[in-house]
Amino acid sequence: MLHEIRYIWLHYFWPSDLGNGPESIQEMVLLAVLSSFIYPPLRHYIQREFEKIHHKLDHVTSGTTDPYEEPEWDRFEHWVAKLIKLVTRPFRKKAL
DSSP states (O other): OHHHHHHHIIIIIHHHHTTOSSSOHHHHHHHHHHHHHHHHHHHHHHHHHHHHHHHHHHHHHTTOOSOOOOOOOOOOOOHHHHHHHHHHGGGSOOOO
16 A cells, blocks of 8 residues: 555656646645635625625615615624634734
8 A cells, every 4th residue: 555655656746746747736636625715705705795785786776865874794704714813813912
């Protein structure tokens, strides 16, 4: 088993990283993993911003003369955002 893993690494993955192969397997896998963490919260954020814009446009096109009052929106709290807050909490400035 170890021999096969070493053989695959030395004859395919390593030359691929050096530019001798058709693609960089490790780079593709790393980008796929990173995008699977980044895409869902980004998509959720964009969807929420479009909902806010549509709400404002609905108010404008309704023909009412009342001033626009923005409703209370739920805070964007995805698990990735919570994890980032948890990691960066010790480095935040303290309020005076």
